[in-house]
Every structure is written in C-alpha cells, then in structure tokens.
Amino acid sequence: MKFLCLICAERVMEQMPETDAERHFEEYSEFTEAIRQSGHFVACNRLVPPDAATTVRVRQGKVSTVDGPYAETKEQLGGYYIIEAQALDEAIQVASRIPGAQIGCVGVRPIAEDARTLRALRLIAPDSPR
Amino acid sequence: MSEEAAERVRKMADAIYRAESRRVFATLVRLLGDFDLAEEALHDAFRAALEQWPRDGVPANPRAWLVSAGRFKAIDGIRRRARFDTIEDVAEQVDAVTDDAVPWDDEGIEDDRLRLVFTCCHPALSPDAQVALTLREVCGLTTEEIAQAFLSAAPTLAQRIVRAKAKIRDARIPYQVPTAAELPQRLDSVLRVVYLVFNEGYSASSGESLTRLDLSGEAIRLGRLLVELLPEPEAIGLLALMLLHESRREARTSPAGDLVLLDAQDRSRWSRDQIAEGSALVERALASRRFGPYTLQAAIAAVHAEAASADATDWGQIVGLYDALLRADPSPVVELNRAVAVAMHDGPAAGLALIDAILARGDLQDYRLAHAAQADLCRRLGKTAPARAAYERAIALTRQGPERRFLERRLAELPD
Numbered sequence: 001m002k003f004l005c006l007i008c009a010e011r012v013m014e015q016m017p018e019t020d021a022e023r024h025f026e027e028y029s030e031f032t033e034a035i036r037q038s039g040h041f042v043a044c045n046r047l048v049p050p051d052a053a054t055t056v057r058v059r060q061g062k063v064s065t066v067d068g069p070y071a072e073t074k075e076q077l078g079g080y081y082i083i084e085a086q087a088l089d090e091a092i093q094v095a096s097r098i099p100g101a102q103i104g105c106v107g108v109r110p111i112a113e114d115a116r117t118l119r120a121l122r123l124i125a126p127d128s129p130r
Numbered sequence: 131m132s133e134e135a136a137e138r139v140r141k142m143a144d145a146i147y148r149a150e151s152r153r154v155f156a157t158l159v160r161l162l163g164d165f166d167l168a169e170e171a172l173h174d175a176f177r178a179a180l181e182q183w184p185r186d187g188v189p190a191n192p193r194a195w196l197v198s199a200g201r202f203k204a205i206d207g208i209r210r211r212a213r214f215d216t217i218e219d220v221a222e223q224v225d226a227v228t229d230d231a232v233p234w235d236d237e238g239i240e241d242d243r244l245r246l247v248f249t250c251c252h253p254a255l256s257p258d259a260q261v262a263l264t265l266r267e268v269c270g271l272t273t274e275e276i277a278q279a280f281l282s283a284a285p286t287l288a289q290r291i292v293r294a295k296a297k298i299r300d301a302r303i304p305y306q307v308p309t310a311a312e313l314p315q316r317l318d319s320v321l322r323v324v325y326l327v328f329n330e331g332y333s334a335s336s337g338e339s340l341t342r343l344d345l346s347g348e349a350i351r352l353g354r355l356l357v358e359l360l361p362e363p364e365a366i367g368l369l370a371l372m373l374l375h376e377s378r379r380e381a382r383t384s385p386a387g388d389l390v391l392l393d394a395q396d397r398s399r400w401s402r403d404q405i406a407e408g409s410a411l412v413e414r415a416l417a418s419r420r421f422g423p424y425t426l427q428a429a430i431a432a433v434h435a436e437a438a439s440a441d442a443t444d445w446g447q448i449v450g451l452y453d454a455l456l457r458a459d460p461s462p463v464v465e466l467n468r469a470v471a472v473a474m475h476d477g478p479a480a481g482l483a484l485i486d487a488i489l490a491r492g493d494l495q496d497y498r499l500a501h502a503a504q505a506d507l508c509r510r511l512g513k514t515a516p517a518r519a520a521y522e523r524a525i526a527l528t529r530q531g532p533e534r535r536f537l538e539r540r541l542a543e544l545p546d
Contacts, residue, residue, distance in 0.1 A: 001302060087304030088254060089312065110302050 009104025027099035136184040156242035174203035259294035367425030370411035374431035377404035393440035423459035445475035462493035498527035
C-alpha cells in the first residue's frame with residue numbers, strides 16, 4: 001500500500017544558509033537513491049516556499065482565493081514522498097530516514113486505494129470490476 | 131448427558147473461557163484482520179461451545195476448537211451480510227478469512243499474544259488509548275472496569291477504544307511483532323504502558339483510596355506475560371520493580387488509611403515472597419549487562435527491600451545506583467530521588483543543597499514531591515520557616531487524600 005509522507009519544518013531550503021542547503025540537498029539525493037534501490041520509492045517532490053502558496057475555496061459557487069497556506073503554523077509543508085510499504089511500521093521506518101525528519105517532522109498518511117476512490121479519480125477504468 | 135454432567139461441562143467451559151479467551155481472541159484478530167470481527171467471533175465460538183460441549187463432550191484441544199469455531203462463525207457472518215455487499219467483496223472477505231496457509235499451532239498462538247500487545251501499545255496511538263486498549267484487549271477488562279479504575283466516564287473510555295481501533299485499521303498499523311531493529315523503541319512503549327497501569331493502581335494520582343489493587347495486579351500479570359513471551363532484560367527489570375513495590379503495599383497505609391513513609395514502615399508486613407521473586411529477577415536482568423532504567427530502579431528497590439531497617443539500608447549503594455540511573459535516563463525526578471538518598475548517606479544539609487539547586491534551576495516547580503522532600507529536610511535541619519513554606523507549597527499541589535493529610539500533619543507538628 002502507498003503512504004504519503006509530508007515533510008514539515010520551520011525552515012525550507014530557500015531560508016537556509018547556502019552551505020546548509022547544499023548539504024541538505026545532498027542528504028536528499030542519497031536518501032532518495034536509497035529508497036529507489038530498496039523499492040519503497042513511488043514519487044516525491046519539493047514545494048516552493050509557502051510565501052507562494054494560495055488557498056482556494058468555493059462557497060455557494062463563488063471562488064475565493066486567499067494568499068498563504070491553508071493553515072498558519074510555524075512548521076511549513078516543504079515537500080513530500082509517496083512510498084510503497086507493507087504497513088505503517090515499514091512506512092515509519094522509511095519516513096524516519098527522510099532528512100527533514102531531523103529538523104522538522106514528517107506526517108505519515110495512508111493513501112486511500114479503495115475501488116470507489118480509484119474509480120472516481122479515474123485511476124482505474126470506471127467500469128473495471130475491482 | 132445428565133443434568134449434573136452438563137453442569138460440570140458448563141463449569142469447565144467457564145474456566146476455559148477465563149484461561150483462554152484472550153489467547154483465542156489474539157489469534158482471531160490475526161485470522162480475521164479486525165478487532166471487532168474477532169470479538170464477535172470469540173463470543174459466537176463460546177456460545178457454540180456452551181451448546182455443543184455439554185452434548186458432545188469437551189474437545190481434546192479446546193483452544194484450537196474455539197479458534198476454528200470462531201473463524202467459521204465469522205465466515206457465516208460475512209455471508210449473512212452478503213446481501214448488502216457485492217459478490218466480489220464477499221468472495222474477497224471469505225478468502226481472507228479461510229486462507230488455510232495461516233497456521234495456528236500453539237507456538238503461533240503465543241506469537242499472536244505478543245502481536246496483540248505490540249499493536250495495542252503502538253506509539254502511533256495516544257498514550258491514553260494505548261493504556262485503555264491494552265487493558266481491554268490484552269487483559270480482557272470491561273470498559274466499565276477500566277473507566278472505574280481511572281475514575282473516568284465509561285462513554286469517554288468506550289469512545290477512546292473505538293477511536294483507537296479505527297486508527298489501527300485506517301493508519302494500517304500492522305498486527306506483527308516488531309523487527310529486531312524496531313524492538314528497543316517499541317518495547318519501551320509497551321513497558322511504559324504496563325508501568326503506567328501499575329502506577330495508576332499503586333499510587334492513585336487523585337481520590338481517597340491510596341491504592342487500587344486491581345490495576346497493580348493487572349500490571350503485574352501483564353509484566354509476567356511479557357517476560358514469558360519476550361524475556362528482554364528491561365521487561366524482567368520492570369516485573370522486578372513492580373513486585374518489589376507491591377511487596378510493601380500492606381505496610382504503606384496505616385489501619386486508618388493514612389500514608390506511612392518507607393522509614394516508618396513495619397518491615398515485617400512486607401511480602402517476603404514478592405521480595406524474593408523481585409530480587410531474583412533483578413539479578414537475572416543485571417546479569418544480562420543489557421539492562422536499563424527499569425532494572426536500575428528495581429535494583430534500588432531491592433536494596434531497600436533487603437535492609438532490616440531504614441538505618442541499616444546501604445545508602446552508599448543506593449546513591450551509586452542513582453548515579454547509574456542518571457546516566458541511563460537523566461531527569462530532574464531521578465535527580466530529586468538521588469538527592470534524598472544523598473541526604474540519608476551524607477546528612478540532610480547535603481541533600482537539601484541538591485534539591486535547592488534543582489528548584490532554583492526552575493525544574494520540578496509543580497512537582498509536589500520536590501517541595502515535600504525540601505520541607506522534610508528543612509524540618510530535620512531545624513529550619514522551621516522554610517520548612518513551613520515548602521509544606522504549604524507541597525500541600526497546594528497534592529490532590530490525593532492520604533498524602534495531603536500526611537503533609538498537613540507534618541506541618542502542624544512544626545514548632546512555632
């Protein structure tokens with residue numbers, strides 16, 4: 001099953017001194033290569049800092065757009081991994097090796113893979129049996 | 131079968147239920163993959179046993195019979211609900227449940243009990259939920275019993291258990307014994323739950339009754355189960371620690387229900403059996419050379435238990451053990467306890483200097499025992515005014531009846 005690992009920290013790459021950022025990038029390269037090798041890797045990416053975030057809501061058909069991330073917290077979402085793991089314990093093991101876990105935290109969430117979701121999102125054909 | 135024989139079988143079935151129901155449950159959780167399904171299957175299996183055993187006799191291996199009956203009842207249940215589900219869903223659920231590759235020999239069943247313990251104490255659950263779930267699922271206490279023991283409302287507790295089970299299902303907490311790499315951290319979590327249960331029973335944090343026998347007893351039973359299933363040094367150390375504390379239970383309260391401190395306890399009322407068992411376990415854990423904080427605390431308790439009187443206690447050895455404990459598990463509370471031992475070894479002034487330093491640093495300001503210890507040492511040094519102030523702070527922080535009364539008595543006894 002797949003797990004989403006959300007990496008949150010008080011400082012993102014852009015807010016670090018160059019030498020720290022350089023080291024952090026290297027750590028991520030190594031970690032990502034390691035989980036590609038071990039077969040845990042599904043996808044990952046880094047987000048542009050939350051200054052560039054926009055939150056969109058629709059209420060009574062009206063789109064409202066506001067500046068900033070949807071939750072104002074000290075810790076900001078900086079990137080994510082989607083990993084393949086058998087169950088939570090294995091996902092925690094992989095997540096604990098994400099470099100960002102050392103300076104911030106990583107939220108681990110199972111990704112819904114029930115037939116209804118997969119059909120609705122066209123991740124499988126709408127008429128596929130299961 | 132005569133009515134008398136049937137009655138005998140019913141009594142046997144009851145005894146088997148008490149001895150085996152949690153084992154059978156643990157295996158059913160693995161086979162059915164769901165706590166609620168397993169609970170329902172367990173009850174169905176025992177209901178079937180009560181119908182069939184008086185007629186056909188008790189099977190040679192009642193545990194295997196019950197697991198098997200539970201599993202078939204669960205399959206029946208899934209098929210009965212089938213009209214609400216699609217054919218494929220039912221086929222998949224029945225497949226999962228009837229997978230004969232999943233064995234249930236006796237060794238496997240012991241593994242299942244350990245799986246159940248580790249799942250209930252999973253660190254992805256909140257500490258409160260871990261405690262409630264362990265008492266409910268591993269110990270088999272009812273929700274009402276747990277609520278009463280923790281002085282909380284039954285609906286609150288029931289909801290906590292329901293949420294914990296949902297989290298296990300939705301967060302995909304696996305039903306397995308952790309790998310060797312994960313074991314130290316995961317075992318810590320299990321031991322913390324057991325010790326929390328014990329402490330809740332041993333020194334109820336609020337309320338009138340000083341000790342609640344049931345929870346301490348449950349914790350010791352859990353500790354024994356753990357040592358039997360996974361004899362790690364710290365599991366052995368924790369069982370030793372609980373037994374050594376428990377050995378003093380009788381002597382801890384006066385007939386009027388008041389608190390009696392260690393140095394004033396009637397040591398002839400300590401349970402020699404529990405002390406002997408606890409001390410032997412301490413030796414065993416220490417011999418492993420992989421021991422940690424629980425074993426060290428147990429070793430300290432063993433030194434107290436083996437002393438004929440408070441004065442005859444080897445305080446030098448106790449200070450040495452606290453030094454080791456501070457290295458293994460540094461905390462202001464351990465520092466405080468070490469300071470009290472230093473006071474016994476080197477005199478109250480030496481101990482008081484250490485406690486004053488801890489409080490001056492800003493640690494343990496809200497910890498009643500820090501102020502109580504400070505008060506006691508000031509009293510022994512004849513420093514009446516600071517003793518009075520410290521007793522007053524300690525009393526303000528103490529909710530438990532007997533402990534409060536003890537402090538109030540000491541305060542009243544201070545000279546003007």
